[in-house]
Amino acid sequence: MQDVGRAIRPETRPPGTDGLRTDVLRTDVLRIEDLHLSFATHGQLTEVVKGISLRVPAGKTVALVGESGSGKTVISQAVMGLLPRNGVIEAGRILFADPAKAGAGVDIATLPRDGRAIRKLRGGRIGMIFQEPMSSLSPVHTIGNQIEEALQLHQRKPRREARRVTEHMLGLVGFRDPHRSYDQYPFELSGGLRQRAMLAMALICQPALLIADEPTTALDVTIQAQVLKLMKQLQAEMGMAILLITHDLGVVANMADEVVVVYRGQVMEAGTVDDVFRRPQHPYLKALLKASPDFDMKPGERLVALREVAPVLPQSLARREITANTPPLLSVRNLRKSYGAKNNRVVAVEDVSFDVARGQCLGLVGESGSGKTTVGHMLMRSRSADAGSVVFNDGTGPVDVLALGEAQLRAFRPRMQMIFQDPVSSLSPRMTVLDIIREPMIIQNRLSDTEQKRRAMELMECVGLDPRFLSRYPHSFSGGQRQRIGIARALALNPDLIICDEPVSALDVSVQAQVLNLLKDLQSSLGLTYFFISHNLAVVHYMAARIAVMARGRLVEIGPREAIFTRPAHPYTRTLLKAVPLPDLDRRLDFASCVPTGGASDPASWPEEFRPAAPGRLGLIDLGGGHCVLADAGCTARDLTAA
Structure with missing residues (x-):
């Protein structure tokens, strides 16, 4: 992969090379060279990652994009030393260079899986946010216990000092009452707060590299915008590098500096975010961009699926005829x-x-x-x-x-x-x-x-x-x-x-x-x-x-x-629309204003017309054409349109 522009997947790539200049190499926190990963099943090796090369520069965000089964998560597991027992690194290098330590980096691919060296890196200098926070957090331990455990494994501290550091980190990732949240269990938190707890656990030791595996897939657009904003802020404060694994091109457009597109274990296209979105070259990348729904689609326009499904309608299923003036179903x-x-x-x-x-x-x-x-x-x-x-x-x-x-x-x-x-x-x-x-x-x-x-x-x-x-x-x-x-x-x-x-x-x-x-x-x-x-x-x-x-x-x-x-x-509808990450570099999220401090659904952030002081005053106001909005019953359509 080149340090500027893009790289279309070549038919062959010399092992262990990626075309980067030596002065650029010194700034890379992570560099993967010609990585080949396989899984042993029934006595045979099945290759799932086929010669992938990529880099993550210090202080930058690199997005690894592709469908499920393309090898994204397996690559992150290899970097963390968390491959399943039947996973085998057959060739290639995973070089990690800690900016805090001068000298040559370490090849993670050569480290024993359960050895002291990889355990020192994992959770210490390399943090990871997993895709599903509920299954990644222990249901029988408090949030504070789990975050503090990560701290104590790498930086032994007295109990009182460890709690203070943990509560400080909870405050940094957006918990309003860190002292109370420390003693809460995961089931007591919303999905967004659980993801913030995962972020706190990954960042408690101030890692040089953060791997975020689909960190916002299951989150609402407003919570997603808050988490993305938080990641950007903490990246700027700590100077860490981020490897962002996602299939959401809207998130990529708003977060990434460089993009690597993978398909079935191979790099299809790679380059700066500007090149990838404005000048896509590979058919697979073009197909991904066309498959994403957006607000500019015209009535009747179809999404272009990579593998279209043509339904063969069963003769036994009746078609319902719809006539004019039919009452609502x-x-x-x-x-x-x-x-x-x-x-x-x-x-x-x-x-x-x-x-x-x-x-x-x-x-x-x-x-x-x-x-x-x-x-x-x-x-x-x-x-x-x-x-x-x-x-x-x-x-x-x-x-x-x-x-x-x-x-x-x-x-x-x-x-x-x-x-x-x-x-x-x-x-x-x-x-x-x-x-x-x-x-x-x-x-x-x-x-x-x-x-x-x-x-x-x-x-x-x-x-x-x-x-x-x-x-x-x-x-x-x-x-x-x-x-x-x-x-x-x-x-x-x-x-x-x-x-x-x-x-x-x-x-x-x-x-x-x-x-x-x-x-x-x-x-x-x-x-x-x-x-x-x-x-x-x-x-x-x-x-x-x-x-x-x-x-x-x-x-x-x-x-x-x-x-x-x-x-x-309604102000809530406007906030939802502003928080949607679009796969368009010309319409990036304004993280400073896309989500109110108290949350999108907090009536305190709405104008007075939409939060009447007297109970029972709310009602649906007809704006015409079947468009209605919930507001103070004393308001008119003109009042609300002006608001």
Whole structure:
């Protein structure tokens, strides 16, 4: 890889060389040269990293970009000395040069995996933020204990001094009350705070190199913006280098100085962030850029998936005809849900009302904890509502979903199905794909065994999977394939409405484009109706004709897609839009203003029109064209437009 410009993957590369000038080499904290990694399975070696070379200069951020399975995480594990036991470094060097120590660096590839040398580097001079903070933090130890443990392993300090340093680091990464947070457990923290705790643990020893493996994948846009801003600030203060592993090109555009694009264990293209975004050369990089949804897409424009799925529609699934003046398929009014003891109730959903038109997609966006998923589960009756009504009307007569008895609800279930957020945990590992797709038909006593198997085969073709895979188990499929199995299961009973709860949040951008295109094709071909829940505004912009925005349990704005994205009225909606990292170097995030100090959903940061002092004064104000915003009932549309 060259120190300036870009490098397109050559057919051959001389071992141990990367074309860097000697004066540049002295500034590199990490340099990987012609790395070959393999895994031993059933007595054979399978190569997964095939001669990758890259560098991470001191004080700079290098982004390692690619799909799942491209080798990104394996490379980070090799740098940290955390390869699985069956992982083998067959060739190449991993050179780490600590700026705090003069002289030659160390080749991590040659260090014993459990030796003292690598343990001294790991967590001390090289820190790492893992992708999933909940599974990376011990549930039985406090946040303070876990961060302090990392400090004591590398810098022995008296107990009181160690706690002081730990609380100081918690304050640096944005905990409002470090002293109290020290004694909290991971389950008591939100996803954003858990990720901040991971950041504190990685930085407590002030490392020279920070490896961030998908640090913001599962976070809302506002929390993501806060974490990215924090990483930039701490990098400037500590002068550390960052190796950022991600598939989000918006994050890359806002964070990286240099970019390395990998595919199936090989470098496809590398160079400065300006070169990679403004002058992409390799077809794979161009395809990744086209697969990312953005706000500039025109109506009807499709994402360009790397591997398109062409649905073969089952003959047994009926297409719904949509006529003019059809009543809404779903009408929700004054929905309410609260949790907790009688004297300490927490309101999760408050006075939520909306309609979902037949054959359309309504998108629901908001931060984690805003009540989005709770609304979806109340529509499905998997959670009970405290108050409100949910009326389903497919043309055969209105059905009050919340009033259905047990037998009636069982008979109604096929008309409304759900696609879940996590394609791994939502599929039973003990069931074959055939059993998973047949299960709804068996429960509802639909079709004979032969017809069920035939429909399962049709549904596999419908979602772009080979019917011969029906005898396999979920673990043998990729994340995108598992999500398509979930879609097939949701279609098994030929529903009218599908609730999509963050269906692509766990997927790479290329696989995400594939699944989104499939959902749109199914909607147009079968006349399906979607209620699409997501925190990704670009995805909702691509999928939904109407969009509802939720904050702290209430709908704060609802309207047509164009109105929400071009004329947002509520300050919360505006903040969400400002916090979206776009894969565009000319529209980078303004970290100084994109997220208010108290958080996007903090009413204290909103103008007075949107936070009336008297309780009960809030109401939806019609701005025209089906665009409504939650504000003081005494305000007019002109007042709010001016605000």
